[in-house]
Each structure stands twice: as C-alpha cells, then as structure tokens.
Amino acid sequence: MYIKAVVLDNFKSFGRKTKIPFYEDFTVITGPNGSGKSNIIDAVLFALGLARTRGIRAEKLTDLIYNPGHEDGSNSSGPREATVEVVLDNSDGTLSRSQVVNAAGSEDVGDVDEIRIRRRVKETEDNYYSYYYLNDRSVNLSDIQDLLAQAGVTPEGYNVVMQGDVTEIINMTPHARREIIDEIAGVAEFDAKKEDAFEE
Ligand code: ATP
Ligand code: MG
Numbered sequence: 001m002y003i004k005a006v007v008l009d010n011f012k013s014f015g016r017k018t019k020i021p022f023y024e025d026f027t028v029i030t031g032p033n034g035s036g037k038s039n040i041i042d043a044v045l046f047a048l049g050l051a052r053t054r055g056i057r058a059e060k061l062t063d064l065i066y067n068p069g070h071e072d073g074s075n076s077s078g079p080r081e082a083t084v085e086v087v088l089d090n091s092d093g094t095l096s097r098s099q100v101v102n103a104a105g106s107e108d109v110g111d112v113d114e115i116r117i118r119r120r121v122k123e124t125e126d127n128y129y130s131y132y133y134l135n136d137r138s139v140n141l142s143d144i145q146d147l148l149a150q151a152g153v154t155p156e157g158y159n160v161v162m163q164g165d166v167t168e169i170i171n172m173t174p175h176a177r178r179e180i181i182d183e184i185a186g187v188a189e190f191d192a193k194k195e196d197a198f199e200e
Helices: 036-048 097-104 139-151 165-171 174-187 187-199
Strands: 002-011 018-021 081-089 114-123 130-136 137-139
Touching: 002 036, 002 114, 036 081, 097 130, 097 137, 097 139, 130 139, 174 187
Parallel strands: none
Antiparallel strands: 002 018, 002 081, 081 114, 114 130, 130 137
C-alpha cells in the first residue's frame, strides 16, 4: 500500500484545490523556503489523524484553514473550511475488503483497490467541527486509526520522519535509541508482554 495522491483544498498555503500525485517507490518535493513543502506532509498527518495540532505546526485546528492574510496576521472573511484527502493505492491488498467495510460501517465502500481518507475542518462563528470520511462514508477518527494500524501505520510509529527527528535520534542516549530500534523491529511489543507476564 502506498500514497497515490494527496488533494489539498483550502489547507494552509493551498488556497486552491491542489492534487499532488505520488509515485509508488520514491517521490521528492522541491521548492524554495516557505513554498509549502512541509505543509504537504502536515496535510497527510492531518488527514490520517496521525498528529496533534502541534505536530502539524498549528496552535489550533482552525489555523490549518487557508488564510490569505496569514503573513500579516489578519483574518480572511471567506469560507472557513479546509479539506485534505489522502488517496491510498491498496491494489496489493494490504487491507482486505472486509477490513475496510468494517471500518466504514458500510458495505458501500466501492472498489477497495483505492482507499480514500478525507478530513474536513470547518469553522463556524463560535465553534469548529472536524469530520472524517473513508471512501466517502462518514466515520470517526478511531475508525481511521484502527484501519491504518492494521496496515502498520500508527501515530507512535516512524512511518513519518519529521524535520529534526534525525538530529534527535543522533543526540539521544544509547538506551533511548535502542528503544526506537526495538520498536521498529517489533521487539518492544514482546518486552511489554514479558513485563506483563512477570507482574502476573
Ligand atoms: P522550508 O524549505 O523552509 O522548510 P517549506 O516549503 O517546507 O519551507 P512550509 O513550512 O510548508 O514551507 O510553508 C510555510 C508557508 O505556509 C508560510 O509562507 C506560511 O505563511 C504559509 N502558511 C501556513 N499556514 C497558512 C495558512 N493557514 N494560510 C495561508 N498560508 C499559510
Ligand atoms: Mg519545511
């Protein structure tokens, strides 16, 4: 399974609906400072529910909505709504049809060779709302997270390595670094089970 495309609509610096295609093996995004490269990664984390607002460089969720006056701190009066859709290529069958149906709570999920996860944040006068969709079916964040976990994508995982993460790993104590390697290798899970067993 891999990300086939990310569609940003009114998200951060993307004031217009923008579809960014990704290749299966390797995709590089280049551009000048401040051109929106990291915003694309933020969009992926936002849509898949993999990060808290700080992790996607926003104080509050509504800061993610495109704001033409972002640089000078003024606020726009346009529609206060942002949407990101992550299109996953699942043609290798990483996730089964029944896993997708289960998460969506509906048989009506179309062809699961393609899994589309969409998140929308909408600001009203005194509140804001967040919505998740799986192949156009309305779902909860936990449905998305449970489904992705079955494909090995979790908020705690290292599916996404952020700017600064590498430096952090270099500056870690050997013990902390070992913990990460155990986590990736899948050993940590057994350590936890072993500890549980000793406690019993
Ligand atoms: P660098 O090479 O420095 O890492 P980058 O290409 O990763 O740069 P980003 O951090 O993705 O750049 O983009 C930063 C830009 O996004 C800034 O110009 C900022 O003003 C803009 N931006 C962030 N949030 C919003 C928003 N809500 N509305 C409009 N623009 C925004
Ligand atoms: Mg950046």
